[in-house]
Amino acid sequence: MATIRDVAKLAGVSVSTVSRVLNKNGYVHTETENKVADAIQRLDYEPNAVARGLANQKTMTLALILPDITNPYFPLLSKAVENVARAYGYSVILCNADDHLGEPKSYIELLRQAYIGGIIFATHALEPQDIDYLNKHQIPFVVLDRAPTRQYSVVRSRNYEGAKLAVRHLLDSGCRQIAHIYGPPEIFTASERRQGYMDSVQAYDWYRPELMVPGDFQLEGGMEAAKQLMERHPDIDGIFAGNDLMAVGALKALLRMGIKVPEQVAICGFDGIFLTEVIEPELTTIAQPIYEMGALAVKILLGKIAGSDDLDQVHELEVSLVVRQSTKRGKLE
């Protein structure tokens, strides 16, 4: 493999000159630049990433930390991150946080000593002490799905408004008794969606707190919640689930109970994952721009790495109602 020294020798210049043309900094005569470019070409030279990393104390690698890549929300997100990162010359290291919770060395320390360029957190297992560590060591990072804050950059979407959109749509579809399956309270987005539901239905006389039941943001939780809901409140005719996975679970449970969707009960989810288009009937959902969120997170991160300190701290993206079979009850439309 050719090194910068080989190039320098062949071009008849010093390594520092080669380095200058490589990094396009410092003054370099056009003529020598051409000689260098020529030598680079002829040797098929490619600067070594590791050596660069060592000299710069910083590598062209980003880390994406997420709870679990097998959760259907994350493949598209990680694809976006990888795509955009690569477009800018960065590689991305994948970290399934849930699988390594009890480990002695935290991801962050490991990444730091590997001179990682920056980190995207799509996990909820980010502790205040981690934030301190990141700040103390000046590691650029971006967080997804957190509360608006000035502490760090956040990429998120309009969960509250999305939930209102869902309820309104269910109402418009002719539902008169809408239940909600909410996600884990410690997950901020789950609470926002729940709040959106509450504020939308509170004024109706049919509303009772029992119409809100907890789920776990997983398939199973959605199934159980829906089952319980229908057993206790057979007159429910609409379910708004806090995420698509639970919505699919709810659908599954209803089908098994012989309840027709959307005729007897309409279902609306949240997220807009691929799964909603796979099942039958297809699921109406409040779609987040998942790919865009990942792409934006990378761009913000790269901006931070480049030193821009004035990046907006909170980036809130719009959600959109995607109407599909699971809420088509032929009413009012």
Place this chain on the structure above:
Amino acid sequence: MATIRDVAKLAGVSVSTVSRVLNKNGYVHTETENKVADAIQRLDYEPNAVARGLANQKTMTLALILPDITNPYFPLLSKAVENVARAYGYSVILCNADDHLGEPKSYIELLRQAYIGGIIFATHALEPQDIDYLNKHQIPFVVLDRAPTRQYSVVRSRNYEGAKLAVRHLLDSGCRQIAHIYGPPEIFTASERRQGYMDSVQAYDWYRPELMVPGDFQLEGGMEAAKQLMERHPDIDGIFAGNDLMAVGALKALLRMGIKVPEQVAICGFDGIFLTEVIEPELTTIAQPIYEMGALAVKILLGKIAGSDDLDQVHELEVSLVVRQSTKRGKLE
């Protein structure tokens, strides 16, 4: 951040001694070892991965190259890879090959100049010239889902036998006219499964070549193929799809056509992805041990990195029939 020099100074020894205790090679007096260990502890020292990489011409990073992480087969695979790799101290870089097909610099060259430890290929876009390049530059690698070969290590599963298992199960379930939706011929596993189907049904008088229709290993292909199949051959009562995604597509198409599954047509897929448990009715499938395949691939790769040259070249894992609703026709069981 503490460096090896700081440790050496604090312990009152030289850097090479510290290096020796770090890497547990060379002789070192127990007493001095303790002093060093103590200094490491007190400084909270952690050897720098990048510097190590540069000195060794090799980093503790693996690459996983797959077609597209949003294909539901790959999240579990990549989780396995990441888990096992990390257990051995390695990080893994994710590469969506399909998204970067037209790019000038190939992944492999990029990875090489980043001193990658090794590569796992779960993509089919691996050309002979890539193999040459890898061998020439002595980059350890393992390939998934390829034909048995002596050229390189392969991790795969019994596709042929699995297909036979599928057909036999469909037959046992009372099917008398079984169609097959096969995957892209350039994908070797697809051909093997197709061959298994052919060899299983050829002897039956109901068999006709038209019962085999092409799919694309995606949802859409499965839908279209199933639709076409049922329109042209309404007496089909069983479908064996070359993978789960197409099986799910087939199910979707049949449901839309008002055809009952499994009562009128039974469906069996192949792979054992999560999706098969999510849909309703749940899908019978020939399950590959996806996690184990990923885990094994890493272990073989690490073995190669460590220098073992005598690793078996082909690792073929067993598949298993997972019977679910989509083939429960109440016959013969």
Place this chain on the structure above:
DNA sequence: TTGAAAGCGCTAACAT
């Protein structure tokens, strides 16, 4: 505008 040389933090001969 260009070059010499000192790192970046670690490993591994080679010496002692």
Place this chain on the structure above:
DNA sequence: ATGTTAGCGCTTTCAA
């Protein structure tokens, strides 16, 4: 058993 030192390949002062 331990230390000295020359790299690994690149960046970046500092001089010229």
